Amino acid sequence: MNITKNNIDDLNAVVTVEINKEDYSDKVEKILVDYKKTANIPGFRKGHVPMGLVKKQYGKTVLVDEVNKLLQENLNKYLVDEKLDILGNPLPRMQEEFDWEAENFSFEFELGLAPTFDIDLKKNAITQYAIVADDKMIDGQVENIRKQYGKLTSQDEVTKESEVTGVFTNEEKEIENNATFSLDKLEGKKNKDKFIGAKVGDTIELNTKKLFENDHDLMNFLKVAHDDVHDLDIEVSFKINEANTRELAELNQELFDKLFGEGNVSNLEEVKAKIKEDAEKQFVQQSDQRLLNDVTEELIENTKFDLPANFLKKWIQSAGEQELTVDQAEEEYAKSEKGLRYQLIQDRLIKDNEVQVQFEDLKAFAMQMIRAQMAQFGQLNPSDKELEDIAARILSNQDEVRRLTDQLLSQKLLDLFKEKANLKKKEVTYENFVKEVYGDSH
Structure with missing residues (x-):
């Protein structure tokens, strides 16, 4: 067997796989011998069917099956061994007048190659919002509490x-x-x-x-x-x-104890400080999500590289359960191009910065999320064993593992952006954050 690659340009290549008779003949012969032992053909006793008849009836099917197995196994091994970074899957080139009666076969596959590019996290400044709870918001929260308990x-x-x-x-x-x-x-x-x-x-x-x-x-x-x-x-x-x-409820110790636990808060100023602290913790999640979105958009917009677009459109046509028309494939490509570009950028960031998600990281992340969820329902001090048991159940579900891995990866990338991106910090109230980021209508 011989596999060769011919580069058409930086983003496209053709791989040729040549399979010779000696690559498959022994395997085909062995399968046909086994067929001979079990074949049930009218007019012949089981195990006594002539080999010529077995070959005539089953030979071509077995040959095609074995050659295809060899083809897939060796092509995949070649792509891994050569460390080829491809997009989509290899596309077989259609060959007119292909002859299965021949002894040696040659197959060609088109490859779409991943582009090479540089990522500049420092290129443009991106706003990192620090959202603060102002007096207007805190007083409003105090008013809401008094209404709620009034x-x-x-x-x-x-x-x-x-x-x-x-x-x-x-x-x-x-x-x-x-x-x-x-x-x-x-x-x-x-x-x-x-x-x-x-x-x-x-x-x-x-x-x-x-x-x-x-x-x-x-x-x-x-x-x-x-x-x-x-x-x-x-x-x-x-x-x-x-x-x-x-x-309105009175601002007294009974209300403070009900809100924050016995003896933890004793006057209005401490209530306001606690509201401010809790609100700003929640605001961090919103500002972090905004930062992640903004850096993502910036990277997609300003990391320039070409894609093997024609190859990808052809691949999209045949990748699904039903083959798409040329126009449908064009439409799908247009919808998915932005996501593909960011996936390539993300993969490059992960590789260049050695970002990894180990199982222990995932377990710790799951336990942290479980602890936060339990706290919302008043379970403030779960034992480590309790957390580990729940985490083990969650991590036995592959869908949950994928979901948590994606979340943890986003968190690690966010940490990377905070460390290495060109960030311009801006302190805003929550009201102004909403106006600035989403517009007045939100």
Whole structure:
């Protein structure tokens, strides 16, 4: 057997695999001898079928099967041994007048080669947001806590201080959702006036455009998709089922102990410090995700290299269960090109910076996530054995292993970007972060 590679250009090559009779003849002969022993052909006793008849009936099928096995095994071994970095899979070149009656065979495969390129993490400065909880946010949280733990008093009629509970409906959009909100969440005097003076049991007709000050409230109260909520302009009905006022809870030690555990907080200033600390911990996750997205976009935009586009389109055509048309393959390639570019960039970053995910890293990462989830449900001090047992169950599931590996890899790449990228730090309030990153409509 002989395998050779001919480079067409930097991104395309053709591999030729030559298989000779001596590569397959012994194996084919052995299989046919076994067939002879077991063949059940009318007119002959089992095991006494003439070899000539066995070869005539099964010979070509066995030959094709064995040659194809040899072809795949040796081609794959060649790609590994030669350390060829290919995209997609080798594509067999169609040969007219291929003759299976010949003794020696030659097969050709097209290869799409991965490009070589350099990554410059320092090229352009990228904003790294440090989100702080300002006094306005902290005071708002204190107010929410006092409302949440305050005394609820039922009303027959809605006032401007009311909190209303009812059902939003719109038949055309199939909206029927229960919601509770205070009138200060509504945007504009006109909307608030529709509620003030209304009685429990009344139905109010509203338009969703500029109904709430925050589009995310509209999304949550109507249960519509994020992409659909912006500029949503439909009529909805709201039937008032309850109207209540809340007497704000007193800021006393009983409330502090209920919120933060006995004796951990003893005055309003300490409450505000705790709210600030907890909020800013959560903000780190959001700023980190934004940084990861921004560096990713920057790398895709400014790491220039060509791809073997024609090869990849041909490969996409035949890679799925059903063969695609040329136009469909073009469309799929256009949709997947950006992802492929980042995958190549990510692979290069991982290789150049020796980023690895070891099993012990994965186990520690899983235990950390489990501990955080248990803390949300009030289990603050689980034992190491308890964490290890849950982690072992999770890591026995291959889908979970893949999911956690991807998350941990993202975390390691984020750490790499924080260490090596050209970052410009910017301190913002959460409100300004949302405006700057997502725009005013969020």
